[in-house]
Amino acid sequence: MSREQKAVERARKAFLTGRSQSLEYRINQLKNLLRFVRERQKEIAEGLKKDLRRSECGTPLYETLGLESEINLAVRNLKEWAAPRPVSKSMMTISDQVYIQPEPLGLVLVIGAWNYPWAVTIGPLIGAIAAGNAAVIKPSEVSSHTSKVMEDFLPLYLDKELYPVVTGGVTETQELLKQRFDHIFYTGNGTVAKIIMEAAAKHLTPTTLELGGKSPCYIDKNCELDVACRRIAWGKYLNCGQTCIAPDYILCDPSMQDRVIQEIKKNIKDFYTEDPKKCLDYGRIINERHFKRLMGLLEGSTIAVGGENDESECYIGPTILKDVKPDAKVMQEEIFGPLLPILTVSSADEAIKFINEREKPLALYIFSSEDKLIKRMIAETSSGGVVANDCLMHFSVSSLPFGGVGNSGMGCYHGKHGFDNLSHLRGCLIKKLKMENVNKMRYPPHTADKIGWARFFMLKHIDFGSLGRMAMLALMVIFVAVIVQRYYTD
Amino acid sequence: MEGQKQVLEKLRGAFRSGVTLPVHFRLTQLEAMMSLLEDNETQILEAMHEDLAKPKFEAVLSEIDMVVNDLCYTISNLQTWMQPTYVGTNLATKLDDCFVRREPLGIVLIIGAWNYPLQLILSPLIGAIAAGNCAILKPSEISRATEKLLAELIPKYLSQECYAVICGGAEETKKLLENRFDHIFYTGSQSVARCILQAAAVHLTPVTLELGGKCPCLIYGRIDMKSAAKRLVWAKFFNAGQSCVAPDYVLCTAETRDMLLPFMKEALESFYGSDPQQSQDMGRIVTDRHWDRLIDLLKKSEGKIVIGGESDKKTRYIAPTVLVDVKESDVLMQEEIFGPILPILTIKSLDEGINFMNEREKPLALYAFSDESQVVTTVLERTSSGGFCSNDGIVHMTLSGLPFGGVGASGMGNYHGRWSFETFSHKRGCMLRGWGLERVNVLRYPPYTESNLSWLRWATTSKKKGWAGCSIM
Numbered sequence: 001m002s003r004e005q006k007a008v009e010r011a012r013k014a015f016l017t018g019r020s021q022s023l024e025y026r027i028n029q030l031k032n033l034l035r036f037v038r039e040r041q042k043e044i045a046e047g048l049k050k051d052l053r054r055s056e057c058g059t060p061l062y063e064t065l066g067l068e069s070e071i072n073l074a075v076r077n078l079k080e081w082a083a084p085r086p087v088s089k090s091m092m093t094i095s096d097q098v099y100i101q102p103e104p105l106g107l108v109l110v111i112g113a114w115n116y117p118w119a120v121t122i123g124p125l126i127g128a129i130a131a132g133n134a135a136v137i138k139p140s141e142v143s144s145h146t147s148k149v150m151e152d153f154l155p156l157y158l159d160k161e162l163y164p165v166v167t168g169g170v171t172e173t174q175e176l177l178k179q180r181f182d183h184i185f186y187t188g189n190g191t192v193a194k195i196i197m198e199a200a201a202k203h204l205t206p207t208t209l210e211l212g213g214k215s216p217c218y219i220d221k222n223c224e225l226d227v228a229c230r231r232i233a234w235g236k237y238l239n240c241g242q243t244c245i246a247p248d249y250i251l252c253d254p255s256m257q258d259r260v261i262q263e264i265k266k267n268i269k270d271f272y273t274e275d276p277k278k279c280l281d282y283g284r285i286i287n288e289r290h291f292k293r294l295m296g297l298l299e300g301s302t303i304a305v306g307g308e309n310d311e312s313e314c315y316i317g318p319t320i321l322k323d324v325k326p327d328a329k330v331m332q333e334e335i336f337g338p339l340l341p342i343l344t345v346s347s348a349d350e351a352i353k354f355i356n357e358r359e360k361p362l363a364l365y366i367f368s369s370e371d372k373l374i375k376r377m378i379a380e381t382s383s384g385g386v387v388a389n390d391c392l393m394h395f396s397v398s399s400l401p402f403g404g405v406g407n408s409g410m411g412c413y414h415g416k417h418g419f420d421n422l423s424h425l426r427g428c429l430i431k432k433l434k435m436e437n438v439n440k441m442r443y444p445p446h447t448a449d450k451i452g453w454a455r456f457f458m459l460k461h462i463d464f465g466s467l468g469r470m471a472m473l474a475l476m477v478i479f480v481a482v483i484v485q486r487y488y489t490d
Numbered sequence: 491m492e493g494q495k496q497v498l499e500k501l502r503g504a505f506r507s508g509v510t511l512p513v514h515f516r517l518t519q520l521e522a523m524m525s526l527l528e529d530n531e532t533q534i535l536e537a538m539h540e541d542l543a544k545p546k547f548e549a550v551l552s553e554i555d556m557v558v559n560d561l562c563y564t565i566s567n568l569q570t571w572m573q574p575t576y577v578g579t580n581l582a583t584k585l586d587d588c589f590v591r592r593e594p595l596g597i598v599l600i601i602g603a604w605n606y607p608l609q610l611i612l613s614p615l616i617g618a619i620a621a622g623n624c625a626i627l628k629p630s631e632i633s634r635a636t637e638k639l640l641a642e643l644i645p646k647y648l649s650q651e652c653y654a655v656i657c658g659g660a661e662e663t664k665k666l667l668e669n670r671f672d673h674i675f676y677t678g679s680q681s682v683a684r685c686i687l688q689a690a691a692v693h694l695t696p697v698t699l700e701l702g703g704k705c706p707c708l709i710y711g712r713i714d715m716k717s718a719a720k721r722l723v724w725a726k727f728f729n730a731g732q733s734c735v736a737p738d739y740v741l742c743t744a745e746t747r748d749m750l751l752p753f754m755k756e757a758l759e760s761f762y763g764s765d766p767q768q769s770q771d772m773g774r775i776v777t778d779r780h781w782d783r784l785i786d787l788l789k790k791s792e793g794k795i796v797i798g799g800e801s802d803k804k805t806r807y808i809a810p811t812v813l814v815d816v817k818e819s820d821v822l823m824q825e826e827i828f829g830p831i832l833p834i835l836t837i838k839s840l841d842e843g844i845n846f847m848n849e850r851e852k853p854l855a856l857y858a859f860s861d862e863s864q865v866v867t868t869v870l871e872r873t874s875s876g877g878f879c880s881n882d883g884i885v886h887m888t889l890s891g892l893p894f895g896g897v898g899a900s901g902m903g904n905y906h907g908r909w910s911f912e913t914f915s916h917k918r919g920c921m922l923r924g925w926g927l928e929r930v931n932v933l934r935y936p937p938y939t940e941s942n943l944s945w946l947r948w949a950t951t952s953k954k955k956g957w958a959g960c961s962i963m
Binding site: 055056057058060061065087088089090092093098100101103105106182190193194197198200201202204206209211224227230231234270271272279281282356369374378379380382383384385386387388389390393394397399400401402403405406407409410411412424425426427428429430431432433434436439442443444445446450451455 | 506508511545546547550551555577578579588590591593595596672680683684687688690691692694696699701713714716717718720721724760761762763769770771772859861866870874875876877878879880881882885886887888889890891892893894897898899901902903904916917918919920921922923924925928931934935936937938939940942943946947
């Protein structure tokens with residue numbers, strides 16, 4: 001039996017013992033996870049520094065603060081999330097209990113990514129634990145130092161059997177995908193996502209796919225350009241552009257292009273000094289393969305700002321490209337790097353058309369002071385999420401579902417959405433064997449008037465808000481009396 | 491006759507034009523569907539009778555009325571469902587508008603099944619229309635008369651630009667699946683479901699699968715056997731057992747079984763008379779092939795037939811049949827029965843029954859009959875299934891408030907009522923910020939400092955229960 005198979009079997013066995021069912025147990029595990037995040041900041045930060053040259057503050061800011069917040073939210077609200085959720089009844093089920101019971105799915109596979117390895121690997125895990133599942137955690141091998149930190153330290157805090165960390169590359173992942181899971185949660189790219197969905201198909205396993213795409217950023221003529229450019233610069237060059245929801249490219253009027261370039265250039269300097277290479281707050285490209293890929297994307301486009309690079313350090317400076325054409329190399333794939341192309345459009349209409357001709361992105365950014373325009377752009381486009389007048393921030397609001405649509409993914413998480421996504425919402429009808437006489441009208445032999453009564457009773461909806469409860473009960477008694485009288489002698 | 495590709499292109503053009511977005515359009519289409527059902531009730535009943543010998547009562551209640559009910563519910567609530575839902579924010583995002591919009595996905599493919607040929611295709615369509623999508627319907631070719639009727643009536647009542655019916659068998663469906671859809675909704679078997687998921691993977695298309703499984707029915711403890719038997723018999727032999735949520739087999743102790751059988755005989759007699767073949771209210775098996783499969787199961791079964799067993803190939807009739815002394819290894823226990831054959835397996839304890847169910851694939855529905863509420867609660871808490879109903883069968887799926895769907899091998903996703911609307915929508919998280927509070931934003935920009943970090947921590951961590959948590963990333 002392979003190492004992956006063993007881990008999966010052990011996790012499933014552990015799930016079947018039922019210990020992850022109790023809310024206390026789940027909360028306990030979540031609290032342990034919180035302790036881990038807090039106590040191991042140093043190890044986490046070191047791993048991130050080696051993997052992505054993440055700065056000291058970058059660790060809590062972009063990885064662990066978010067996790068702490070999500071864990072606390074889950075712990076505080078778990079009782080409510082996991083409780084039965086009553087729903088509306090029909091006349092025939094007035095005296096019954098009708099509710100939705102959230103239940104664990106079983107064994108979840110969480111496949112993380114390398115760009116925010118903690119946020120996108122532990123983030124889904126929080127939902128998995130909260131929902132009462134067991135989970136196999138497969139961190140990205142590309143962020144290898146972080147992967148090691150997870151492998152070494154998570155088992156010291158979490159239930160080793162229920163939440164094993166399985167590290168490895170393509171081969172190990174393929175071996176994992178041969179096993180049967182009750183849900184697969186994948187963060188990464190579309191190509192691998194198709195492979196995962198196909199593997200999942202064999203076992204009829206549902207999947208959540210958090211992918212990417214080219215997130216457009218439209219800057220309207222009517223906006224506070226200095227603030228807009230600052231926020232865009234922040235969103236773009238964070239983590240060296242290696243963010244699934246980074247503004248990928250800018251669409252703006254030709255008359256604005258130069259000013260946009262100037263403003264963003266100014267902010268790059270404010271954030272990262274004259275020499276970003278020496279600045280500790282500026283990161284690196286994850287590896288040589290991506291470095292080469294990004295350098296290749298520059299081909300054919302005009303560099304307005306930046307372009308400096310150093311292969312030995314996988315360093316690419318914050319770069320802006322101007323007058324970029326739609327067929328340029330940099331517009332053919334998700335950039336995932338610190339290259340910011342600007343394409344000019346002469347109107348919002350043209351921008352909307354441009355956006356809609358392409359695959360639905362994970363995020364859409366609209367910078368405008370005009371409310372009407374913002375609302376119109378939202379209504380006439382589709383994307384995973386939208387932010388007006390800022391970048392990335394919607395990721396941090398736990399009450400917003402975070403996920404893609406079309407090529408940018410399926411399913412969502414964060415907050416309660418993460419809990420629901422990894423639960424089975426089981427519809428429950430609890431009836432008693434009493435009041436059997438009311439049922440008589442549904443039984444054969446079928447007569448014409450039985451149809452009439454049954455139609456009335458079985459299918460009408462009751463909204464207790466509008467009808468007084470007492471009135472309903474009175475009506476019910478009368479109807480039951482009539483039916484009993486009519487059919488009792490059958 | 492338009493080819494598949496032309497139909498798809500037409501629908502895509504219609505969707506892009508935005509015609510399906512306004513609530514008025516969606517309501518008009520839903521009301522047209524209502525008229526379709528009201529104007530053609532007789533033909534619909536005839537078609538279903540031709541396909542399945544479906545008794546009028548069943549066809550009205552479980553097909554037409556189910557769809558009408560869903561239509562009424564959707565029409566009266568659609569405006570509300572379409573409203574954006576505003577969500578909580580924290581200190582750093584207090585001045586922002588955060589809300590979730592429900593948006594259409596695009597073109598959806600709905601593949602129906604033959605056992606409830608009207609409901610299983612129109613009910614999802616309600617959700618698809620309500621959510622603002624265009625849709626292609628692929629009714630089951632096995633329920634031929636209903637397929638033909640749907641192909642004729644849908645274009646007559648609904649917008650031909652936005653909704654189309656494509657008929658055909660396995661080959662045509664395979665070809666259809668090569669195209670790209672924005673959601674695929676399939677009702678049917680597990681083996682076909684795998685093919686559908688694989689086809690969907692090519693385009694990263696999300697899928698709802700309404701499958702089946704062996705729905706167990708556990709009868710245990712103190713119980714009003716007469717009522718239980720009636721409800722069990724009704725649920726099992728409705729549509730001649732051809733329901734995805736029919737109780738597939740019974741688990742009970744030998745004593746319970748001995749008490750149950752006479753009441754079942756009594757119930758059957760009161761429903762269908764002494765010769766069910768003569769009763770107008772007993773359905774038939776859908777095709778010769780399905781009839782052959784069921785008869786084969788009966789022949790090979792090692793259980794003892796205590797009720798029924800009669801059959802007639804010409805009319806595809808199988809009598810309501812009950813077998814006892816059925817073992818785990820029996821042929822009847824290897825696949826979903828989907829017919830009027832009810833095996834009873836004996837258990838010695840509640841635990842044994844629960845373990846038996848848990849050793850098997852998660853079913854679409856799970857039933858527990860008992861007057862002891864503790865028994866019901868224990869079964870509910872220790873098992874998993876798409877849906878659960880105590881002391882009755884099937885009826886839980888008539889409640890629009892409950893999500894109807896499977897889990898594990900019985901499916902993924904759900905629908906009915908508002909759940910249909912949500913299934914065919916994309917929940918888009920939206921955040922509208924202003925230009926102000928830039929001073930607070932300053933805290934997040936490089937150069938990063940410890941003090942900025944502390945301020946941010948304070949501003950963004952939720953302080954009390956109910957506040958939405960927030961962070962910088």
